[in-house]
Amino acid sequence: MDTHLIINGPNLNTLGKRDPGQYGSMTLSQLESKIKERAKSLGVDVLFTQSSFEGELVNFIHLNAPKAKGIIINPAGLTRVGYSLLDACIDSGLPVVEVHLSNIHRREAWRADSIFSRVANATVSGLRWVGYLAALEYLVALNKKEV
Numbered sequence: 001m002d003t004h005l006i007i008n009g010p011n012l013n014t015l016g017k018r019d020p021g022q023y024g025s026m027t028l029s030q031l032e033s034k035i036k037e038r039a040k041s042l043g044v045d046v047l048f049t050q051s052s053f054e055g056e057l058v059n060f061i062h063l064n065a066p067k068a069k070g071i072i073i074n075p076a077g078l079t080r081v082g083y084s085l086l087d088a089c090i091d092s093g094l095p096v097v098e099v100h101l102s103n104i105h106r107r108e109a110w111r112a113d114s115i116f117s118r119v120a121n122a123t124v125s126g127l128r129w130v131g132y133l134a135a136l137e138y139l140v141a142l143n144k145k146e147v
Contacts, residue, residue, distance in 0.1 A: 001045050002069040004139055005094075006035060006132070007057055015101075015146035022102040024128045031129050038133045042140045044069075054078055058088045063090035064124045070139035072132060074099045086115050095142055099134035100125040125129075140146035 008028065011018060016027035026034075032048050040045045047068070049060040057078075061071070071094050075082050079100075089096050098116040103126030117123050122138055125132035141147045 001041065002128055002140070002143060003045040003047055003067060004070045004072060004136060005061065005064055005068050006032070006041070006048045007047050007060065007071060007073040007075075008048070009057065009074060009078045009082070010052040010053075010074050013050050013052070024101065028128050031125075031132065034129055035132050035136060042136065043048075044136075044140055046136070052077075054082055054085050057082075057085050060117060061085075061088040061092055065094055065146045068092075068094060069143050070094050071095070071096045072099055072139065073116065073120075074101070074132075075114070075116055079104070081115060083115065086119065089116070090119055095121045095139060097121060097138060098123045099131045099135050101131065102126060102130050 013028055015023055015031065025099055028050060035046055051057050058111060062068055065101055073096060078085055098120040124135050127134060
């Protein structure tokens, strides 16, 4: 069964408490449950990580990329500065979808400047938790050569 990596960066562990007007009221655990449910219906597995430490995210990719088919990443606070995380994504050779819960283009200008968007196969922004499901569906279709 194909596995997709779901990577969440700094502060996403505070979902449900952190600015619900921007990020919604769903917790990270609830978000992961939604993604697992959709993955099951698509016939794929998902493997999650969240950390506020870039090196932990890099190590997760190094360890799990060889057995994965794609990466969904919300780099969060590393969106503009996470070059080692970006390199790990690139070096994985996997398709990457960048996801942001809020619409980063309707917020402060600095939030819209993503180093990941320059290399990602696709970017989803502003759909809240639904963006992760859209990203997963895209990766599954991509791997089946449907898109």
